[in-house]
Amino acid sequence: MSTNNEPMTISEKIFSKAAGKTVKAGEFVLANIDRAMTHDITGPLAVEGFYEIMRDKEEKKVWDPSKIVILFDHQVPADSLNAAQNHIMLRKFAKEQGIINYDVYEGVCHQVMPEKGHVKPGDLVVGSDSHTCAYGSLGAFSTGIGSTDMAAVFASGKLWFKVPETIRFEVEGKLPKHVYSKDIILHLIGDVGAEGARYKAAEYAGSAISSLPMSERMTISNMAIEMGGKAGIIEADAVTEAYLKERIPDYEFDPYWKSDEGADCELHKYDISNLEPQVACPHNVDNVKPVTEVEGTKLDQIFVGSCTNGRFEDIEVVAKMMGDEPVAKGVRLLIIPASRTEYMKVLRAGYIEQFMEAGAIVEAPCCGPCMGGSFGLLGDGEVGLATSNRNFKGREGSPQSFVYLSSPATAAASALTGEITDPRKI
C-alpha cells in the first residue's frame, strides 16, 4: 500500500488501506470500516441513531450486515426489565437487517470477537465499547467509539479519524515466575499515567511481548485505553497466525502489517526481568504499586474474570495455585469465564468442581461485576480485588467501596489468605 519509501507505522498502513491513499499520522481521513461491534448497553442508542440518520430514506438498510456483530454481555441473562427490553430490541434489529447476532450469551464481546474469527491483522475495527482496543493483540487497528458514531458506521460503513501518532513500548526480558502480562501492562500504565498515551496508537514490542501466548497478549492490548491509547497493537507473528488459522479457514499471514523500521514514534523502553507482581490501587488504574507495598490488605471479594483476564489460561493459573486448598474464610471468590468456549475449557479441565468445592462460585460468561451494573457488587466499605481493568470509585458497586486490580496469580494467592498476597510467597 505504501507508495513511497518512507517508513510507516502499522497504524499509518492500516489507515492508508482504509482511506484508499497513503496517509500519515496527524492527517484526517474518512476511513472504510472492516468490522463493527456493538453490545447490549451501547447498541440500543446506536440503533436509534441509525434510524434517525435513515429517516428520509425509503430503504433503511445497514451498509453491510456481514460486517456488523451484535452481542449481549453486560447484562446477561437479562438482569432487569430494561435489559430484557434492550435485548428484544437488538434481536429484532439484527434479524431484520441480517446482522450477525450472538444472542444466547456467547460471552464478553472482546473475547467473542477474536474467538469467532471476526478480526485479523490489518483490519480497521470499531466497537461501541472502550476496550475494543483489545483486538490490537491480533495486529488490527481496533478502537472504541460512541453509540452515535456507531450509528453513522451502521449507515455508511465509514468514519472520520485523525490518524494517531504512535507510542511504542519496547519491553525486553524474561518474566519472573508468578509474574504475568497483567503485571507488565499495570507497570506501563503506572509509569506513563492514565493520559500517557492519549489519542496515540500504543504499540507493544520486544522479546517480553513476542514470547507471550495470545491469551496474555489480549490482556496487554485490552488495557491500552487505561493510558488513553486509541489502540493497543501487537505486530502479528507466528503466534497470531496459529491463533487465526484455527478460526479463519482462508487466513494467510501477511508480513506487511507491521511498523517499518525507522517509522516515527515515541519510544519507551523497559526491562521486566526483575518485575514484581503489580497492583493498581483505588481509585485509579494508574495508581500502581508493587504487591509488596499493599500485602496484607484485607479483602471481602475477589473477582476473576472480564475481557482482561477471564480466559481459560487465567483461570487455570488460579486453579493450579489454589490446588486443593479452600478459599480463606471471610472472602468471596467469584470466577466468571469470559466466554462460553472458555467456560467449556474450564469445565472440561475439572476446575469448576474444584472451585465449587473450595468455596468459590463460578458464574456463566458475562461482564459480571466488572462495571458494577450486574451482580456481585461491593457494598459500602467493602474491599475487592479484581483481575479486570478498572478500579474507579464505585466501579464495582458502592462509591464507598475499594477496588484493587491484579493478575490472576495475585488474585489466587489472595483468595487463599483473604488479604492481598504476593503469589511468589505461596
Ligand SMILES: CC(C)[C@H](C(=O)O)[C@@H](O)C(=O)O
Ligand atoms: C458499557 C461500556 C460502554 C463500557 C465501556 O465502554 O468500556 C464498559 O464495557 C466498561 O468496561 O466500562
Ligand code: SF4
Ligand atoms: S468485562 Fe468489563 S471491561 Fe470488559 S467489556 Fe465487560 S464491563 Fe467492559
